[in-house]
Amino acid sequence: MIYGLVASALVALGLYGLVTQPALLRKVLAFNLLGGGVFLLFGVVAARGGDPVPQALVITGIVVAFAATALALVLVLRLFQITGAATIAEDETRR
Amino acid sequence: MTLLLDLILGLAVVGVAVWTLAVRENFPAVIGFVAYGLLLALVWVRLGAVDVALTEAALGAGATGVILLFAVVRLRGGRAEIDAATPGPRQRLAAGILCGVVGLALAVAVLSLPDPAPSQAAAVARHLPELGVANPITGVLMAYRGLDTLLEAVVLVFAVLAIWSMAPDRRWGAVPGPVFPVQSNGPLSLLARLLPPIGIVVGIYIAWVGADAPGGKFQGGTILAAMGILAWVAGLWRLPPVASRGLRWAVVAGPLAFIGVGLLGFVFADGFLSYPPAIAKPLILLIEAAMTLSVAAALVLMVAGPPEGRRA
């Protein structure tokens, strides 16, 4: 299946972005790319067996991922509003 | 022919993903992400999962794209800090190797999944008549794995409250999100007047047909939420303050109806979330209706963010 390979590639890409991108916004974006890959993997599993169950799992997963994204973005915005920081790099002002 | 189509689509998805990660500016990255989500929705259609395609397009690309754009507009600058925190080439190489290994392991695992694939399709179909619905996805979401869906609906309530609780104390009780000026004329105002009547019909329709055809509460609720957001951004609709009881009951109505019907199962059927076959479909539609409302309300609030305005 082509899409199994596509899903694996998307997971690798998303993970790479999540780890290496310093800006929080871009980390959140990469997390969503990664999520797309994970869900696609479920889709491949569903298509192989002609099975609706993994499709239902993906719908649940997409909703949860959206909630996580919204929450993360609010945290990012609040951090930015208070401190002007756009990354979570360690700074020396702490403690 | 179809193989070629799949190949092109697959390459396009991966290509857009790479571009989204590589592009330097935030705004095009988000646009790239929305394109990625829409392409993924096409992939879902190719995989025969129209319900998921609708969800991906509405939530994964649409709603996620909107909140990302909101964030981009409000996060300005920080370039120097970001550059300073950018990992060096050696770290990037290490991360790349690690992620490559994960991707490779996944690929190997996917390719060595057993043939024929195990499937619950037959079991899902066998019991659908007892539920009175024709869409197997709805059967899974509302009956067989109803607990998943219930907990997921509760997660949405968690998210709304968690987002609100990030507000500064002095803003508590106020209207969520920024207040947009009223656009008395202009294209946005026109759209915000023209589209919602159609969109609300479409949203309810999609939630309604979910029992028998692709669609359902999450897809329909997202469309309803989009109409609300449109009216809000155009200044035509003021969100109720977070202290509003009505607003809060709208957010919890879905999961509460779900639990209520579930508990009735103790009395009238075989236990929690079990539906008596005679009235299974009306019960499922009742839950779906309440959930559509709650999903729509929760999504609008999640897009709007924590209370920012003055106390109402």
Place this chain on the structure above:
Amino acid sequence: MSTLLTLFSGIAIAAGVVFFLAGTVALLRFPDPLSRLHALTKADSLGLGLIVLGLLPWAGGWFAALKLILVWLLVLLAGATATQLIAERLRGEDPPP
């Protein structure tokens, strides 16, 4: 009859694809945002309209056909609004020539 319909659909859809292609080329090649917008929306609105027209005979029922037309109308509306908004923004930013 059905060959005629197939032919009609084929031509309409092919024409629609040509318009999409033209619009995309314009998006990539035209020099300034306003002319890009101009070319893109024209081509896409018409292109989608032709494709919808080509698909209508195969919709299998008036309800599905209605939905196809509704899709086209909604895209027209959204496209027009988005273009207007972008154009307004551009006019606001650039000094008048």
Place this chain on the structure above:
Amino acid sequence: MEATPGGFLLVLILVAPVTGLLIGFAQGGRAAERIALWAAPLGVTMAMVLLAGVLHAQAPIVAFVGGWAPPLGLALRADGLAAAMLMTTAVIIAAITLFARADYTTLPGAPEARAPLAFWCFLLALWAALNAAFLGGDLFNLFVALEMLTFGALALACLDGRATQFKAELRYLLFALIGSVFYLLGTALLYGAYGTLDILLLSRTARSDAPTIVAASLMTVGLLGKMALFPLHLWLPAAHAGAPPAASALLSGLVVKASYVLLLRLWFWVMPAALLLAVAPILALLGAAAILFGSLVALRQARLKLLVAYSTVAQIGYLFLMFPLVAGSAAEVAERAWTGGALQAISHAFAKAAMFLAAGVIARGMGHDRIAGLHGAARVAPLSVLAFGLAGLSLMGIPPSGGFTAKWLLLQSALYAGQWWWALVIVAGGLLTGGYVFRVLSAAMRAPSPDFMPAAPVDARQERVALGLAIISVVLGLLPLAAFGLVLIGR
């Protein structure tokens, strides 16, 4: 396995806090507080009935939600381990409810405020999520439970709204999200390979093939990240130490245990024994590293709350020593190790909750939490210092505490299994723990300078709650060993 009588109890214990949270949220802060106050005794009662039921039947209580049996439907299962964890959760939540009233009460007629509403709702939310995580019999359902847990924990930790905390919590969120993604990838592969995610059904069919191995590795790494096992502990100290005391107690005492129980289910139920034998020593090695590293770093902390948080990093390590001792050992040794591991999870929950609550009271009374400046703390908050000390006994593993019994069981089984090196780690960890606990106590016992003034009065009830939890963590060690046969039911 069939559904058993009493299954409705599992549903109630899950649905009750969810309903309370929904109504509390809709009706506002004061209603949420009242619901939480009523929920606390109700929760303890339900957990006790459930525990008695499991003990009576000497078998797990099982419910099929909606009457749909797996693989199509979802099962909730309360085995001995789950019943014990539910009980622990109910008691600690009840204690935190009592503790938090002083901080988060809404007076009659007062307008609703942000922090109280969020606190009471998320207390109920976390309770529901923990119950779901301990009872869940389906790997995807457990994923949803873990997400609920993450959201609730995050919101509680940010309650003070300080910028440094936002940063710490974002780091936590990133770890948690990557952990979730890894876990979810594993469930996709397992579903593709076996067509079910039910833990018991998987345990009968799991093979040692490529998809299973990849799934197991991904899920394990994801869960280790969520529970902050060394070297994935980076997020924990700041995230737990910066939260309000009532939240820290929940996060450090209970939330990390949900991922732990899930990890146990993954390895001792789902995965084939051959795989477990290969992985167990690696997990224990990481655990040993966590014990030594966490304790050493805790020893060097300048601040009380960070010390307590690093102590969590160390104590989590003990939980992993049981893996090689249970896997592949004779039944008797395996049972000892299993009991030791479970008891460590429980006694640490009580001790750490007590410690964080006590540290919170001390920090408020002194106006700071610098360990070097704690002179006079024993005079300002005597019961809290006592609670800290008693909880410390349990963490060190000094008899007759629950921590002692746990570590003694692990130590014995290490010797019986011929893996004496783990015993050395346990002893070394105990000594180091003693070091950092006594550092705090000796500073607190010191007489203050003559012009010393407490920064704020301490709440006597809060002190008593912390002490109560500490006493429980000690008394656990006085129970006869047979009482812990509970955690073996349904293993």
